[in-house]
Amino acid sequence: MARTRPHVVIIGSGFGGLFAAQAFKDVDVDVTLVGKTVYHLFQPLLYQVATGILSPGEIAPSTREVLKRYKNVRVLMSEVTAIDVEARTVTAEALQHESTFSYDYLIVAAGAGQSYFGNDHFTVFAPGMKTIDDALELRARIFGSFEVAELTNDPAERDRLMTFVVVGAGPTGVEMAGQIKDLSTKTLRGDFRSIDPTQARVILLDGAPAVLGSFGEHLSGKARAELERIGVEVKLDALVTDLDSQSVTVKLKDGTTERIEAGCKVWAAGVQASPLGAQLGRQTGAEVDRAGRVAVQPDLTLPGHPEVFVVGDMMSLDKLPGVAQVAIQGGQYAARVIASDVAGDRITEPFHYKDRGSMAVISRFGAIASIGKVQLTGVPAWLAWLFVHLINIVGFKNRITTLLHWAIAFLSTGRAERTTTRQQLVGRLAVNQLGSRFQPTIGGVRLPLEQPYNPEAPGDSR
Numbered sequence: 001m002a003r004t005r006p007h008v009v010i011i012g013s014g015f016g017g018l019f020a021a022q023a024f025k026d027v028d029v030d031v032t033l034v035g036k037t038v039y040h041l042f043q044p045l046l047y048q049v050a051t052g053i054l055s056p057g058e059i060a061p062s063t064r065e066v067l068k069r070y071k072n073v074r075v076l077m078s079e080v081t082a083i084d085v086e087a088r089t090v091t092a093e094a095l096q097h098e099s100t101f102s103y104d105y106l107i108v109a110a111g112a113g114q115s116y117f118g119n120d121h122f123t124v125f126a127p128g129m130k131t132i133d134d135a136l137e138l139r140a141r142i143f144g145s146f147e148v149a150e151l152t153n154d155p156a157e158r159d160r161l162m163t164f165v166v167v168g169a170g171p172t173g174v175e176m177a178g179q180i181k182d183l184s185t186k187t188l189r190g191d192f193r194s195i196d197p198t199q200a201r202v203i204l205l206d207g208a209p210a211v212l213g214s215f216g217e218h219l220s221g222k223a224r225a226e227l228e229r230i231g232v233e234v235k236l237d238a239l240v241t242d243l244d245s246q247s248v249t250v251k252l253k254d255g256t257t258e259r260i261e262a263g264c265k266v267w268a269a270g271v272q273a274s275p276l277g278a279q280l281g282r283q284t285g286a287e288v289d290r291a292g293r294v295a296v297q298p299d300l301t302l303p304g305h306p307e308v309f310v311v312g313d314m315m316s317l318d319k320l321p322g323v324a325q326v327a328i329q330g331g332q333y334a335a336r337v338i339a340s341d342v343a344g345d346r347i348t349e350p351f352h353y354k355d356r357g358s359m360a361v362i363s364r365f366g367a368i369a370s371i372g373k374v375q376l377t378g379v380p381a382w383l384a385w386l387f388v389h390l391i392n393i394v395g396f397k398n399r400i401t402t403l404l405h406w407a408i409a410f411l412s413t414g415r416a417e418r419t420t421t422r423q424q425l426v427g428r429l430a431v432n433q434l435g436s437r438f439q440p441t442i443g444g445v446r447l448p449l450e451q452p453y454n455p456e457a458p459g460d461s462r
Contacts, residue, residue, distance in 0.1 A: 005029055006342055009090050009103040011080050011276070013040050013063045016109030016312035016327035018394075021073050023335030029342055031073040032101055034092050036110075038063055038077045041132065042393055044324065047172060049135035050266075051142065051179040052187070052415035056132045058402045061395045080110065083276060085283045085305055095441050105307045105338045108276060109331055112313035112322060115270035115291065122243045124429065126165075126265035129172050133428060138266060140425035142180060143418060145263045146188060149195050161263035162200040165248050167240055168269030169206035170214075171360040174223060176266055177204040177232045178362045185231065186364075186413040202232045203260060205250060206269070207239040212360060212368070214321070219368045222377045226362045240269075271322060273314045280310065289316055298350030300334055309334035317351070324392070325356045359385045364410055 006029045010017045013035030021033050039060040048054040067073045078092030078099055083106070090101045114128030127134050127141070142164070149161040162184075166177040181202045188197035204211070204227065211224040211234060227234055237253035248260045273292030281288035284302040287295040293316035296302065300309045300317070311334055312327030320326050333351045340347040357371030359381060367381035376384055386406070393399050405416045431438060439446045 006104040006338075007032065007102065008105045008107065008338060009034065009101050010107045010109065011035075011083075011090065012109035012111055012312070013037060013075075014043070014109060014111045014312060014327060015324045016111075016331035017107065018063065018066065018331070019328045020107050020109065020311070020331030020335045021067055022070060023332050024072060024339070025070050027072070027335070027339040027342065029072065029105075029338070031070075032103075033063065033067070033073060033075050034078050034080055034090065034101070035063055035075070036077075036079045037132075038075070039132075040066055040394055043130070044171075045389065045393075046129050046132075046135045047176040047179060048409075049132065049417070050129070050138040050176065051183050052139060052418045053179070053409045054402060054405055055417050056136070058398050058405070059393065060132055061398055066394055080276060083108070083279055083283075085280070085302070085308055088307070096439060096446060103307075105309075105341075107309045107311060107331065107334050107338075108280065108314060109310075109312045109327065110274035110276050110314055111327075112271040112273045112292070114267060115272035116267065117270055119243070122240075122267060124432075125243050125245055126167065126267040127428070128267045129176065130271075136420075136424040137428055138264075139417075140420040140422075141264045142183070143420050144425060146184075146192065146195065146197055146200075148263075150192050156261075158195060159201075160246070160261040162195065162197070163260065163262040164200065164202045164264045164266070165205060165260060165262040166202070166266045166268055167205050167248070168267065169204055169208065169211045169234070169236070170268065171212065171358075173204060173206070173266075173268035174212055174227065174360055174362060176268055177202050178227065178230065178366075181230050181232050182364055183415070187415050189413070203262070204232055204234050205238045205240060205248070206236055209237050211236070215358060215360075215368060215370050216375075219370060219375055219377065223360065223362055223368050226366045226368075230363045230366075271313065277310070277314050280308070284308070287316075299337060299348075300330055300351050309337070318353075320353055323358070326353055329353055359388065361385050 008029050008031045010020055010033045018040050024031050040063050042059040045059045049056055064075050078094040080090055080092045082091040088103050092099050114130050116122045127137050145161050149158045152158050164180050166173045184197045184200040210220045212220050224234055238250040241251050242249035248262055251257050277288055277292045277294045280294050284305055286302050294310050295316045296310050302308045311330030313322040337347045359369035361367040365379050365382050367385045369376040369381040369384045390399055408414045408416050
């Protein structure tokens with residue numbers, strides 16, 4: 001397709017990619033946003049999907065709908081598999097359909113996934129919290145644990161099924177642990193006949209010495225105290241050394257080990273940037289750290305390639321945290337630089353991050369917030385959290401329905417989204433077990449030609 005104006009390709013529909021695309025609204029460029037999914041995920045609220053407060057649609061509006069008014073922006077669903085910075089091309093694949101795009105400018109905002117610190121086999125037993133699929137699988141595991149506990153007559157097995165372990169005491173882990181405890185003690189109270197959900201154990205583990213350590217000693221202490229007040233067991237300086245379907249094994253600070261029998265495990269520790277970062281590092285000479293983040297120039301570009309920008313969780317610059325505001329501001333900055341370059345007067349001022357603060361909700365009306373020099377706890381922090389998250393949800397309709405579901409969850413004991421399915425529970429693991437022979441298309445399944453369909457062979461089903 002012939003182009004008469006510069007072409008900007010954006011990889012990723014997260015905060016960095018979406019806000020960059022919106023910033024090109026009145027710029028004389030054509031924009032192609034290539035996203036692995038067709039929705040924009042508000043990742044900070046994934047744990048509320050996992051615990052039955054919100055539906056996926058409320059935190060993941062359609063990218064096409066969000067960008068419908070931006071006539072110079074084209075949205076495509078594909079997973080980028082290769083970037084060639086010399087040829088200035090991007091190759092992507094979706095459901096056996098491969099596409100190649102040329103670009104004049106490239107913004108890489110592909111984000112990050114869960115890191116298991118070299119123990120990738122843990123993923124079978126402890127899903128992460130990075131995608132809608134993760135959240136729905138965890139919802140099925142959490143509610144399913146209570147359902148199976150109701151079925152068993154073995155007291156030890158019942159105790160194991162009603163023990164929930166959350167690994168990672170950052171914001172996601174703390175919020176997840178608090179909501180599981182609230183779910184068990186309030187929402188599910190009285191729903192069962194053979195078990196008492198209020199007796200469920202929720203254990204929060206971390207190898208670090210503090211809960212929410214980045215918030216500082218004062219707020220960290222407040223967070224731990226609130227967790228323990230609502231009944232969450234906090235175990236710090238506890239490094240996970242093994243994890244299987246039955247238990248979690250941790251090594252404690254004194255060198256001893258402890259095996260915790262648990263039915264449901266949640267992994268909320270560590271992130272690994274998109275593998276595209278390693279590709280960019282090899283081609284440009286940019287340094288790539290152990291978490292896969294690419295060291296960028298002060299203007300978020302790569303060495304020798306002023307047309308390539310890396311933003312959000314994929315970039316490494318001045319030890320900036322992997323939070324939404326860094327991605328948003330980075331995406332907007334990259335768009336401004338490109339717009340100025342197209343206009344013939346490229347911005348030379350380096351990227352400067354404006355810290356909007358950090359916050360985490362711990363329990364019903366309990367939270368902590370650090371906004372500049374202001375530190376809040378309790379109800380004031382919870383209200384600040386409520387306001388900030390509500391205004392950052394994309395779309396008026398989503399804000400209204402989210403507020404309604406929050407009212408149900410926080411002002412009563414109900415939760416509007418308790419439906420789970422077998423497919424949510426087993427889908428990810430089933431696809432992994434099918435392996436590379438499983439090639440889904442929009443019309444069903446296409447098998448490799450060298451492997452004819454055999455209904456008797458494991459995995460060969462349509």
